[in-house]
Amino acid sequence: MKIGRNDPCPCGSGRKYKVCxxxxxxxxxxxxxxxNSEIHGLLASAExxxxxxxxxxxxxxxxxxxxxxxxxxxxxxLLGKATMHQGDIGKATELFRAALKKSPDDIRALYFRGRTLxxxxxxxxxxxxxxxxxxLDPNFAEGYNMLGTVLHVMGRTDEAAxxxxxxxxxxxxxxxxxxxxxxTSHSSSRYSAADIFGFHREWARRHASRFHPETTHANSPDxxxxxxxxxxxxxxxxxIVGYFFKPVFDNHDRNSFEIFCYSNxxxxxxxxxxxxxxxxxxxxxxxxxxxxxxxxxxxxxxxLVDLSGHTPGNRLLVFARKxxxxxxxxxxxxxxxxxxxMDYLITDPVSTPHDGSQQFVEKLVRMPYMRLxxxxxxxxxxxxxxxxxxxxxxxxxxxxxxxxxxxxxxRVWARIxxxxxxxxxxxxxxxxxxxxVQAHFRNAFGAEDIAQDRVEIRGESPHAxxxxxxxxxxxxxxxxxxxxxxxxxxxxWMGVPVITLKGDRMISRQGASMLTAVGITEFIADDRESxxxxxTRWSKRLNELAGLRARLRGQCSSSPLCDTRRFxxxxxxxxxxxxxxxxxxxxxxAGSA
Numbered sequence: 001m002k003i004g005r006n007d008p009c010p011c012g013s014g015r016k017y018k019v020c021x022x023x024x025x026x027x028x029x030x031x032x033x034x035x036n037s038e039i040h041g042l043l044a045s046a047e048x049x050x051x052x053x054x055x056x057x058x059x060x061x062x063x064x065x066x067x068x069x070x071x072x073x074x075x076x077x078l079l080g081k082a083t084m085h086q087g088d089i090g091k092a093t094e095l096f097r098a099a100l101k102k103s104p105d106d107i108r109a110l111y112f113r114g115r116t117l118x119x120x121x122x123x124x125x126x127x128x129x130x131x132x133x134x135x136l137d138p139n140f141a142e143g144y145n146m147l148g149t150v151l152h153v154m155g156r157t158d159e160a161a162x163x164x165x166x167x168x169x170x171x172x173x174x175x176x177x178x179x180x181x182x183x184t185s186h187s188s189s190r191y192s193a194a195d196i197f198g199f200h201r202e203w204a205r206r207h208a209s210r211f212h213p214e215t216t217h218a219n220s221p222d223x224x225x226x227x228x229x230x231x232x233x234x235x236x237x238x239x240i241v242g243y244f245f246k247p248v249f250d251n252h253d254r255n256s257f258e259i260f261c262y263s264n265x266x267x268x269x270x271x272x273x274x275x276x277x278x279x280x281x282x283x284x285x286x287x288x289x290x291x292x293x294x295x296x297x298x299x300x301x302x303x304l305v306d307l308s309g310h311t312p313g314n315r316l317l318v319f320a321r322k323x324x325x326x327x328x329x330x331x332x333x334x335x336x337x338x339x340x341x342m343d344y345l346i347t348d349p350v351s352t353p354h355d356g357s358q359q360f361v362e363k364l365v366r367m368p369y370m371r372l373x374x375x376x377x378x379x380x381x382x383x384x385x386x387x388x389x390x391x392x393x394x395x396x397x398x399x400x401x402x403x404x405x406x407x408x409x410x411r412v413w414a415r416i417x418x419x420x421x422x423x424x425x426x427x428x429x430x431x432x433x434x435x436x437v438q439a440h441f442r443n444a445f446g447a448e449d450i451a452q453d454r455v456e457i458r459g460e461s462p463h464a465x466x467x468x469x470x471x472x473x474x475x476x477x478x479x480x481x482x483x484x485x486x487x488x489x490x491x492x493w494m495g496v497p498v499i500t501l502k503g504d505r506m507i508s509r510q511g512a513s514m515l516t517a518v519g520i521t522e523f524i525a526d527d528r529e530s531x532x533x534x535x536t537r538w539s540k541r542l543n544e545l546a547g548l549r550a551r552l553r554g555q556c557s558s559s560p561l562c563d564t565r566r567f568x569x570x571x572x573x574x575x576x577x578x579x580x581x582x583x584x585x586x587x588x589x590a591g592s593a
Contacts, residue, residue, distance in 0.1 A: 121434030141171035161188035179310035200338035213322030234264035234313025247564035296323035309333020334507035369560035373567035383495035397473030404479035414448030433459030470494035481508040495549035
């Protein structure tokens with residue numbers, strides 16, 4: 001939201017913005033103090049500007065106040081928040097430190113001090129400030145959430161899941177916070193599949209039940225006409241979604257489908273440009289859910305596809321309004337949306353077996369091989385020879401996020417290292433750059449009697465360099481119950497087989513789905529014992545492992561994982577059947593009327 005120079009000033013003065021808070025301030029006279037009434041008005045104006053996203057203007061007003069009153073707590077706190085949103089975490093941290101020096105028990109200062117420390121990678125110190133905040137205010141929902149987030153990044157997933165659950169119990173109206181709890185619950189070993197399904201249904205009851213979804217739509221019920229197909233995502237970019245969605249986007253039959261992209265994307269790149277130039281592009285990041293739903297109805301979308309589920313930046317409350325006659329969830333999430341207004345969920349026979357053991361609100365539509373297809377990056381280096389042949393020992397590796405590597409996973413991986421003498425493990429992810437995260441994992445493996453020199457921890461690198469570093473790995477290890485996705489695809493493309501544990505929910509069967517599609521089911525474990533056994537067995541079969549490494553990229557390339565044309569054609573067939581079903585129902589309704 002941008003405030004125009006001639007718009008009313010958000011401070012409520014009744015004057016134009018350009019002659020009120022938007023005017024260039026006069027230099028303050030040294031030693032002068034502003035009356036409390038004027039400070040109150042300036043702070044109110046700065047708060048309005050902050051809420052409108054005008055962080056620089058808000059900071060300017062706070063600095064005006066501090067020029068007159070250097071220790072003004074409210075101005076320091078708001079300036080810190082504005083500075084943080086402008087990306088200067090270092091300066092924001094100093095401001096919150098100053099606020100705590102003035103008021104050591106201020107909940108807000110403790111929270112933002114902890115938050116900025118967490119964002120700069122000082123997780124242990126961040127947790128200490130956040131713990132103090134929730135001790136002082138046991139009803140501080142956002143404090144519990146941030147503390148849980150900090151611990152989650154460190155891999156302390158069970159503790160994090162409990163804290164984030166506490167947060168949503170205290171803040172019952174925050175749908176995005178509740179979605180965050182759903183995502184993190186998949187990492188924890190404390191919750192069963194039934195528990196997690198219950199969490200999703202509770203999300204829908206709490207946040208979606210207040211809406212009155214559209215029950216009639218004006219779309220022409222012609223089953224054979226061109227379908228207006230809308231995709232909604234916060235990640236139309238080189239993010240994970242891009243590598244799985246772009247091949248479908250590029251292979252869509254434009255004679256049968258008119259493509260609309262409703263973009264909640266903040267960080268944009270060349271993929272964003274590609275999507276925007278080749279679709280009916282609708283930026284929605286600054287629109288309310290109701291405004292987005294209205295736009296979708298105006299565009300007369302026939303099938304609306306959610307690409308994010310409960311991941312950050314989702315717009316599920318748009319789908320709760322049912323702006324399109326057919327609504328589908330697919331791709332970047334791995335569970336039910338929980339919404340009665342979501343008609344279908346795209347999956348596959350491995351991710352969701354036909355035995356009915358998993359629970360979903362939506363009707364399941366199974367792709368024949370797997371629910372995803374993937375286009376490898378064009379900058380991937382060539383596959384190198386098996387490193388164990390030269391080194392004389394096997395190197396295992398995981399390039400997954402630390403929060404997926406739970407205490408249970410560490411115990412299993414440590415057992416593999418103990419059972420394969422001289423073997424090594426490489427952990428790599430951008431969050432491993434932080435010393436606190438490294439210390440947590442070194443201590444965790446040390447507690448399992450694994451010497452520090454057997455676990456190498458690496459931080460962030462450009463994607464091309466990350467792929468090159470698979471040249472140091474002989475066998476990749478998939479975490480559980482939250483399997484890898486793009487990470488698994490990267491490993492397979494670089495000739496590195498992945499050992500995965502097949503669980504009881506979609507996300508814990510994702511690795512099995514990918515390995516089945518590529519044709520290396522011998523690396524799928526049914527339990528922890530077989531997971532360890534597969535690792536130790538293959539560590540002794542170096543010649544076979546070298547042969548597999550040499551042919552695995554070609555095997556991937558010709559598999560359903562990378563057959564993007566076939567996948568897209570199959571997905572379009574499902575879309576057409578969904579549309580025909582809706583048309584048949586509505587033609588029958590029209591005939592009976």
